Amino acid sequence: MEYNFNEIEAKWQKYWAEKQTFKADNNSEKPKYYVLDMFPYPSGAGLHVGHPLGYIASDIYARYKRHKGFNVLHPQGYDSFGLPAEQYAIQTGQHPAITTETNIATYRKQLDKIGFSFDWTREVRTSNPEYYKWTQWIFTQLFNAWYNKESDKAETIDTLVATFEKDGNANVKAVCDEDITTFTAEEWNAFSNKEKEAILAKYRLTYLSETEVNWCPALGTVLANDEIVNGVSERGGHPVVRKKMMQWSMRITAYAQRLLDGLGTIDWPQPLKDSQTNWIGRSQGASVKFQVENSEDMIEVFTTRPDTIFGVTFMTLAPEHELVSKIVTEDRKEAVEAYIEATAKRSERERQADVKTISGEFTGAYAIHPFTGEKIQIWIGDYVLASYGTGAVMAVPCGDQRDWDFANHFGIEIKNIFDGIDISEAAYAEKDAKITNSDFLDGLNVKKATKQVIYHLEQKGIGEGKINYRLRDAVFSRQRYWGEPFPVYYKDGMPQMIASEHLPVRLPEVEKYLPTEDGKPPLGNATVWAWDTVNNEVVENSKIDDETIFPLELNTMPGWAGSSWYFNRYMDANNENEFVSKEAVDYWKEVDLYIGGSEHATGHLLYARFWQKFLFDLGLLPVDEFAKKLINQGMILGTSAIVYRLSGTNTFVSKNLVKDQKVEELRVDVKLINTSDELDVEKIREWQPQYKNAEFILEDGKYIVGREVEKMSKRWFNVVNPDDICEEYGADSLRLFEMFLGPLEQSKPWNTAGISGVHSFLKKLWRLFHNNNEFTVSDAAPTKEELKVLHQTIKKVDEDIENFSFNTSVSTFMIAVNELQKLKCNKREILEGLVILISPYAPHIAEELWSKLGHKESVSTADFPIFEPSHLVESSKEYPVSFNGKMRFKLELPLDMSKDEIEKVVMAHEKTQAQLQGREPKKVIIVPGKIINIVG
C-alpha cells in the first residue's frame, strides 16, 4: 500500500464537505476563537503558490485551536467588486458579474484542493446584493450621524438637530466643516428645510463636497495619482486635468485621535502600526492669524514651532490659496498669475518629486507681525501645500531649512533668534537652543517659550494651541460601474437616503460600462435608474418628474467599502434582517487572529478600524477594534530562469560560458527547468517560436540557466500554480513546504526543487505505519526512548504554533520521524500522538492514518496530546566554566522538578565534580531560570 496522496486527499476533502466538519456554531460551551484571512479579490489569473501562504498558516492555527478545545470560526469569502472585471467588461461586453462568478469558481476549486478547514456556509461576496444591502445600510448610518467632540463619539443626527432647536450651535463641539457660522435656536428654527440640510451636511460623517480629481477627458474617467505619468495618462498618454467634482467623502478625520490611540491596544506588527501613525500624522503646535496690511483679511497658519514667531521674516502661501488673487498688487499680478498657471500644470506628484528647485513669487502684499507690528512680505511658493494645514506658513528661515533656502534664494532677511547658534550656512532645526531677540521670550527654552506664545496669542484672540493631522477625509465616490450603488437619490439637489427596508438598491443593467458621452459615470448609461418615492422602488423607463420620481446617485462606492466590515458579517452571514445579530456579535466579538499582506496598512486596515469604531459608537458592536492580533505574511517570490542570447544572433550560450561576451538576458518558463538549473532544450523549441531554430551552446552536455529572484508574475514566466504541485506532490506536501520555506512574516523565494524534502518526509511517515505495504501498528507499551521522542515533539510543536514559527515545527516533525524510524517504532500510542500533532499541517494524511488506527471520528476533533515532562528526566546538559574561584554550570533539568529536587541533583553534580577535581564541594545557590551558581 503506497502513499497515494491524490486518492487520500480527494477522499478526505469530500468527507469534510459532506460531514460539514468545519461548520462553526454560534452557540457553544467552548471558548470561541476567530481566525480570519484577508479575503481575496478573485482575479482571472487564479491562484499562484504565493497566495495560499497566509491561508495555510491561518488554517494550521485554526485546526490547532480546535484540537485545543476552542469553538473556531474560520470563514472565507471574496472581495468581488473591483476594476479588472470592469475593464474586462469594457473590452468584451461581458457582464462583470459573470466574469466574477467564473473567477470565483476557479478560486474555489483551487482552494478546495489545498484542504482548508473553512466554514463555507458563511461565505460572503461583497458584490452580492444580499451583502451590499448592508454596506449601503452602514452608509446611511454614517450619513445620519455626526461626531460629538464632547462625548468623543459619533451620535445620531437627531441629537444634533435637537440641540440646534433648543440652543443653536454656539456650544456644539463637533468635528465638522471649517466654514460653519454660528446661529441661535431661533435662527435655526427659521431656516428652510434646504438651509437646514445644507448645515447638517457639514456635520454628517459622510457628506457631499467639491473635490479635486484627476480627470482624463479622453478616457472619460477619473485617474488615481499613480495612473498619471508626466501629466498624461499612463494608458494612452492622454492629457489629464485637475477638475472639481461633487463627491461623497467620509469624515474619517473625526476618528484621527482614536485611530491613533487604538493602536496601543492591539497586537499588530510594529511597522504596520508605524505606517498608520505616520499616515495619520499628528503634529502639535499652534494656529496663528496674521493680519494682511490695509485689509480685513487674516492669514491663518499652522506651525509646530510657535516659539520661533519672532524669527518670522516673511510668509508663504500655497499658489492655490484663496487669498492670493485678493491680496496680489497690480504690479505683481502678471508674475503671480503666470506662476500659479505654471504650478497648476504640474501634477502633485511632479511638484513633490522636484524638491531641489526653489521657486516662488512675491505678491506685493504685506502682513503685520502680531507682536512686533513689523511689515512682512507675503510670497507664494509651491513648497507650501494647499492640502496640508491651512495652505500657508509663517516662514522662519533661521529655524526651518526650506524657509532658509527660500529666503536665501530670494534675498529675504534671515533673522537669528537662537542664542549662540550660527545660522549663516543653514537653518537650525534642533530644539535645544535658548531663544533670543524675541521680546518676552528672551532667554526661554523651546518648551517654555511655546507655552508663553500660545498664552499671548490666546489673549490677543489671534491664535491658539492646536493639533493638526495629516490624515484627510476619504473620498468615497468612484466613477465606476462594478461597485456598490449608493442608497441615495436627489430631491431639490439635496441627497436623500433610501430607507433600510427598501435596500438593497441593485446595480442597474447598462449597455456600456464606460462613462456616458456627457461625462456622467457609467451608471448614467442605465435606462432604468431613478427612484420612485411612492412605491419605493427603482423605476423602469419612467421620466424623472421631480415630484415623486427622482434621480439616483450615479457614482458607486470604492473597493474598500465592502471590505471595511465583512469580518462582522461572517459571524452571522445569512442574516436577512440585520447586518449582524447582537447575539452573534456578542458571542464572537472580534477577530482573534487576522492574517494578510502589509500592503493594506493605510487602506483597508485603517478604514476598517474607522467603521468598526463608528458602529461601536452607535452601540451596534461590542468592541471598537475589530482584530486583536494581526500578522503580515511575507511574499513568496518567484525564481525566474534566464537564458543568454549572444547579441545580434539566435545563439544561446549556457550560463558559465557567457564570460565577457555581449548577451541579452531573456526569461523563460520555469517549467522548462529541472532541479539542477538545466534547461530542457527540446521543450523550449516548442514553447515559443523564436526558439524553434535557435542554437544552444552547452556546457558538459547541459544548458544551464541563470536565476533571478523576483515577484511572481506572468511576464517573468516564473509563476508556479498550486494545482500542479498538488497534482505531483499532494496538498499536504504543498502545505508543509510553504511553511518550511521560512518564517511566515518574511519574504522568501519559491523553489520547487526543495519540495522533495517534505514529500519524502510524508512518505517516511506513511512507512512508519506500514510494513511490507501492510498497515501494522503494535499495541505494546512504548519504551522510554520512544516516549521521549513523542514528548519532545509535542513540546516543541506546541511552542512553535503558539509563536507562529510554523517553519521550525516542520523540522521537528522530520527529526521525530527519523528517530522513530531508527528506533523501528510502530507503537500505537506514539503514532497516534504524532498523527494529531501533524494534522494541522498535513490534514489529509493525518485523517487517513487516524481512520486506519481505527477511529470513527475525524482527527480534527481529537484532543491535542499533552506534554508530560516526567519523560524527559534523562536529558541533561551541562556547560561548566570556572573562573575567579566561582564555579558556574548550566544544567538542563526536567520541568516538573521542585526547587528542593533541583538542589539535590545539583549538589550531587557538584560532589562528583569536586571529587574529580580533588577539592571540597561548594555551596549551591539556585537561581531559578538562570545559570546555577555555585559559590565557594
Place this chain on the structure above:
RNA sequence: GCCUUGGUGGCGGAAUUGGUAGACGCGCUGGAUUCAAAAUCCAGUUCCCUCGGGAGUGUGGGUUCGAUUCCCACCCAAGGUACCA
C-alpha cells in the same frame, strides 16, 4: 532625508532569558541495493591549511568568564513615507 525590518555555508533557513554556531531541508560528494534506472538506506559536506590546528554569524569598537544574541558607530538590502510647516 526620515521611520521600520533585516544582514549567519553553494541555497532556503535553525540556534531558549547571552552558554558546543550552522538544526532541518535542498544541492553536492562517496557508498549500499539494482542488469539498469527510479525509489530507499548509510556516510560526508562553513572556510583555510602543513591534518595539528586556525579563522568564522555585514564592518569597526565595547560590555562579559563567554556575544549570532546586549550597547555604540558605520556599511548594505528590503518595505513604508516625504517640501507635513
